[in-house]
Amino acid sequence: MTIETIRTTAEPIASAAPWVADLVAELPGRAFTLNDPAYDELRQVWNRAYEHSPAVVVRPASAEDVAVAVGHAARAGAPIVVQATGHGIVGIAERDAMLVITSAMDDVVVDAETWTARIGAGAKWDKVLGPAVAAGLAPLLGSTPDVSAVGYTLGGGMGWLARKYGLSADHVRSIEVVTADGLIRTTTPDDDADLFWALRGGGAGSLGVVTAIEIDLVPVTSMYAGNLLYPASMARDVGVRYREWLDQVPEELTSSVSFMNFPPFEEVPEPIRGRSFAIVRGAFLGSDADGERLLDHWRSWRTPVLDMWGPMPFADVATISNDPLDPMPGMSSTEWLDAITDEIIDTLATALFEQDGPSPLVFAEIRHAGGAIAREPEYPNAYGNRQRQHVLQVVGVAAGPELVLLEEFVRQLQVDLAPHIAGVAYLNFLEGAEKVRRTSEGFDRDAFDRLRLIKAEFDPHNVFSHGLALV
Ligand SMILES: Cc1cc2nc3c(=O)[nH]c(=O)nc-3n(C[C@H](O)[C@H](O)[C@H](O)COP(=O)(O)OP(=O)(O)OC[C@H]3O[C@@H](n4cnc5c(N)ncnc54)[C@H](O)[C@@H]3O)c2cc1C
Structure with a gap:
């Protein structure tokens, strides 16, 4: 995987092209050009490493509005870029494009x-x-x-x-x-x-x-779910123990192992702020007693820094990963793995915890796939790589020159992992130019x-x- 992030900011055109003017006239209050106060807010991307600068931003209220907008842009041959939040941006909208922001259609x-x-x-x-x-x-x-x-x-x-x-x-x-x-x-x-x-x-x-x-x-209304945090110094042992665990677990358990450096930000709770951990997280859909039995694999092993697994209402599902909500600049990349080998564990532990560079704001997570994912659904679809068992995601947060360092760091990690990986991608964990280049791998x-x-x-x-x- 190579990072070729496209983040260039083109200056929007000062005066609207005829098709844009027609569109704005037909969708008053729902189509915005450079001179509209709403334009700047609407073109924002959740991943602040990117910025759209389209000829026009359309915020349709209905499918009919979308049809009108698409008709204008398509007749003019203008590229149409679609965005809900910008969590998974691919191409940025430049001065010739129409950006469709779907946020108003949220029923x-x-x-x-x-x-x-x-x-x-x-x-x-x-x-x-x-x-x-x-x-x-x-x-x-x-x-x-x-x-x-x-x-x-x-x-x-x-x-x-x-x-x-x-x-x-x-x-x-x-x-x-x-x-x-x-x-x-x-x-x-x-x-x-x-x-x-x-x-x-x-x-x-x-x-x-x-x-x-x-x-x-x-x-589903409840789960047995949570996180176990071990010190980063135990990362290799945790990785191996996790691999052994997966040989025994039922489909009712979906889990991951992460190597994570928590940033030294105030919002991060004190016990983990600025520290590094190997984390075992997931959700089990069975009785609490069976959940506890599954967790014995860990609890009978070594004492973690934190053990947060326990009964959890499904409403709290977001607390398992506690992903950041505020927009931020960064990048995400991914690889499917056929197995969690010693070499992969070692490469990740070394890169994430034992070398200089931008690693403090990087984390790597290997999620367990398989189970129902590996079976064709009732109505087959285009999704690929169903038989792959483990998906690695590498995420980093950085802005400006540090983003370039982060990209170099991830590129080097990719080189180091290359002999051990399947060479195919889970598209939801890719973004930008890398997602374009690797589309077929999905x-x-x-x-x-x-x-x-x-x-x-x-x-x-x-x-x-x-x-x-x-x-
Ligand atoms: C913090 C974080 C956690 C995540 N966790 C997971 C996870 O657990 N599992 C997982 O599978 N993925 C996960 N993702 C990836 C996420 O699912 C993708 O980034 C997804 O594409 C985001 O969708 P979005 O519409 O919010 O983002 P956007 O950037 O708005 O859209 C993403 C892509 O979908 C297209 N798109 C959006 N809306 C439409 C539409 N109405 N019509 C046509 N195309 C459209 C866009 O053009 C773009 O190509 C995570 C991402 C982040 C940042």
Whole structure:
């Protein structure tokens, strides 16, 4: 994996092109150019390492607004960039582009009878979590409720329930999408079935603007979940012990091992602030007694610095990872691993804990996949690499010149890991130019060929050119 982050900031054009002026006239209060006060706020990206500078930002209130906007941009041949939050940015919108910000389309309707939710494109998972929990149900969100349900699901969507229930993309019943021809389509296993297949795993920013999805919710109200923190000096032993644990655990457990340097920031609680740990975290969907028995593997071993595993209501799922909510500059990269070998553990421990460089603000997490992820869902989709067992994510926080150092650090880590990795990617953990360059690695070969044909059919002029690279 190579970091080739695209963060250039182009100056927006001073006067609007005719298609922009027409669009602004047709969508008053929902389309903004450089001179509008709303423009600067709307073009922000959660990952502050990036900045959009489009010709126009559209904040549609409905699928019909999206259709109008797409029609104008597509007729003008302008690139269309879609963003909910900017947690997983791919291409930045430059002066010729239209940026669609979905945040106003955030309606969520939970149906407790059918165990489903209809979710608007701009809704973050936190807006789904409350009503789902109130109905005794759970959505298949990931480690943070702060990303959009749609953006997360289009890239796969792997959370703490994944080994038991599969990916979020495996539990989609329908997707409403505006395609490059300006049509609003409701795709299902029976209608526009090819597009429905492609969007689930291959749809992020590349096939149209999704305006809403209908998903399954699952009957989970509580878990046995949490974190065990061991000192960084024990990282190698923890890695090996974790590998041994995975040989015995059921699908009801989804877990990870992380090597983490906590920043010396005030918001970080005192016992962990500025310190480094090897962390075993996860969620078990079974009785508390069985959860305790699973944790015996650790508790009968060595005493951790902190043991926070215990019964947890599903409503608190975000506390497992405690991901940051405030926007920040940084980067994320990833690799699928076939096994957690001694060499991989050693390479990560050395890089994260034992050498100079920007490592204090870097963490590496290996998540356990397999289980239901490895099985084809009821309605197959484009998502690839189902059989892979472990996904590594490397995340760093840095700005300015330190971001360049961080990228060099991660690039070196990639070089060191190269002999031991599968050479394929989980697309939700990639961003920027690396995501473009490695798009094909996210798919099985036949699926990628099919995806490209579907892309050619529904977006022949590649107006959605700033998402996955399908051309
Ligand atoms: C702190 C953090 C924790 C995370 N945890 C997990 C995790 O546990 N599991 C996991 O699988 N992933 C995780 N991710 C990755 C996350 O799921 C992806 O970054 C996801 O793409 C974010 O979606 P978004 O819509 O919020 O971001 P955005 O940057 O707005 O969008 C991401 C991509 O989706 C496209 N997109 C968004 N909305 C639409 C739409 N309506 N129509 C078409 N395309 C659209 C965008 O064009 C872009 O390509 C995490 C990311 C962060 C930063």
